[in-house]
């Protein structure tokens with residue numbers, strides 16, 4: 146594929162939403178008013194919005210039809226039963242607890258499965274996941290393979306757990322002091338990198354030997370399944386559904402943000418096989434979310450989610466999805482733009498350290514790059530680096546993650562290949578004048594999940 150040829154979208158467009166670009170002088174005003182934080186920019190001021198793939202999905206005609214079939218009964222909604230059946234069929238778990246979104250499920254799981262002081266190993270952290278683990282007294286330990294922290298290394302399955310790291314943790318701390326292992330498929334903060342089926346099997350075998358539970362963060366499991374089909378021996382002839390089912394056969398349960406691979410705008414769930422854990426989760430869900438038959442979602446939300454989950458397993462959909470993201474990565478690589486290799490499932494991650502070699506990590510290069518990209522082009526992206534990593538709970542010092550990145554996240558079924566060309570052009574022209582990207586410092590720093598609402602000013 147070269148820059149003038151790409152496959153046609155496997156859908157036609159039935160409803161359109163106008164986008165517009167505001168003049169540069171206005172964008173300058175907007176980014177200053179937003180305190181150089183792209184989260185604080187009003188959506189109407191954005192041209193191409195690559196802030197996140199979370200809840201930004203375009204729903205299908207079938208999902209919209211499902212919205213009209215919402216059964217808004219307080220208890221026993223038929224849409225919940227449809228969702229429950231669908232989730233059981235797709236993942237193979239016995240129990241599902243609906244939640245308003247992924248972090249609702251993380252909250253429940255962390256409360257019921259972590260005793261204070263226990264360790265929670267995972268393949269790199271995710272912001273809300275780690276927050277709930279720590280809030281419940283858990284100690285997160287990163288057991289992802291070392292290669293995942295090396296942005297330029299182009300190898301498959303960079304999201305895998307390093308079995309030796311996990312074994313060492315078990316030996317040092319004792320199996321009883323490990324709450325569960327959290328395996329994310331794909332790994333968002335590592336650049337959307339997938340985990341191999343072989344690794345899942347091995348992690349299952351290791352944890353089973355010690356009676357340690359294994360929960361997946363299933364948020365982007367369909368994207369992960371596509372990578373397995375494409376790159377792991379023995380899976381080329383299998384359907385995406387078969388691969389997903391096998392992936393989850395090695396887990397005791399999962400948390401899910403429906404806002405990603407369920408192709409909806411809101412929703413999530415927690416799954417498990419264990420009956421006792423399920424009854425504890427049901428007791429808590431009524432406190433935080435709602436009845437166990439809606440968990441913070443409307444009936445119509447649950448219907449759209451059940452339909453969306455099945456649609457995401459269609460090969461034509463997921464192939465287009467992953468290849469469109471890869472296309473953007475290819476365009477940028479050809480132009481010599483530093484980024485995380487290989488391109489992951491949901492986003493292209495610019496390597497801000499190499500993009501802005503004139504800035505130190507404490508001058509927040511990724512935050513500034515994201516702000517400047519908006520200023521120059523109206524394209525909105527997100528920082529995933531030192532700001533997202535936050536401070537050490539004990540020492541209060543800034544954590545210094547190895548990956549200092551800007552994420553160009555592609556919403557599902559929303560933009561065309563022509564939009565990808567436009568984004569590539571914007572990043573490439575900014576790279577040519579990268580010295581204009583200035584360092585930042587905090588003027589307001591919230592205590593928790595600071596990246597969402599922090600404000601900055603430029604350093605002279």
Ligand SMILES: *Cc1c(COP(=O)(O)O)cnc(C)c1O
Pocket residue numbers: 199246247248249271273274329333362364401402403404412413
């Ligand atoms: C988005 C996300 C979550 C949290 O889900 P929300 O629906 O945003 O609450 C958890 N894990 C990963 C990997 C995510 O990307």
